[in-house]
Amino acid sequence: MTALDLNLRRVYGAYPTGVAVVAGLAGGRPVGIAASSFVPVSLDPPLVSVCVAHTSTTWPLLRELPRIGISVLGAHQEDVGRRLGARTGDRFAGVGWRSTPGGGVLVEGASAWYECTVEQRVRSGDHDIVVFRVHDLDAAPDVPPLVFHASAFRRLG
Template identity: 50%
Template structure:
């Protein structure tokens, strides 16, 4: 193996070989729902309960979300590819055709998802062109009958189906 000389596009393609779940990170900001999609979500610690995801350092959405006291993390379901594209877009109103509900804390959750996590920003770590946001868990709601959306090689896929999944390209 030689030292890495790949372009950002080649690295994105290489990193895409790691299948991952997709989450929506959402909250009320100024009384309106604001949210973003992230495929870099991971559990970090049980004591204290921490999770993390990565956001581009240039993300205006993360800049708005990081200011609020409570964030809702919704693990997207296998039928949420269109919703994920909307949340990943640069559209001003990503919630125009999206059902959502806000908790008393201002955390926003999406119905029909696998899991809801209510969180608060614990810390941030600069990591190249991204920031790793570490969130402290405040509460959970599980929906075990719902199957997760999986992102792999630039496509949304279904987990563990016995038939080949209908591959949907992630770019809009």
């Protein structure tokens, strides 16, 4: 990594973000990735987005699915964030989840969840910006979100 790469990571990390899991059923099994780039985009139509690295080996399994679940992890789910952010192993081992009728996968105990379809993908640098149309959603107002800041998981408050 170059000095610029390290400086970009440091400065980008100065902005706290929530941690979301993007997941669906592929071949009857849950597959997913952790994303700290989850952003609401539009109210009308209801759209959200995440950024996915071109190097992801999981995104190709997800991008053509009819429905994808996005779960905003709760502050108590740091272990889930680490597991789903891993590059190897069974990411859903020990993780409570449920599938929607359309095949989206939602993490149990999350602070918010969305059931979506891929609306648009925009190639941008070394990532794709993926815009999702929201079809269903809910939140648990009593569950504070997990936050990623300065390369570490944190809790609000």
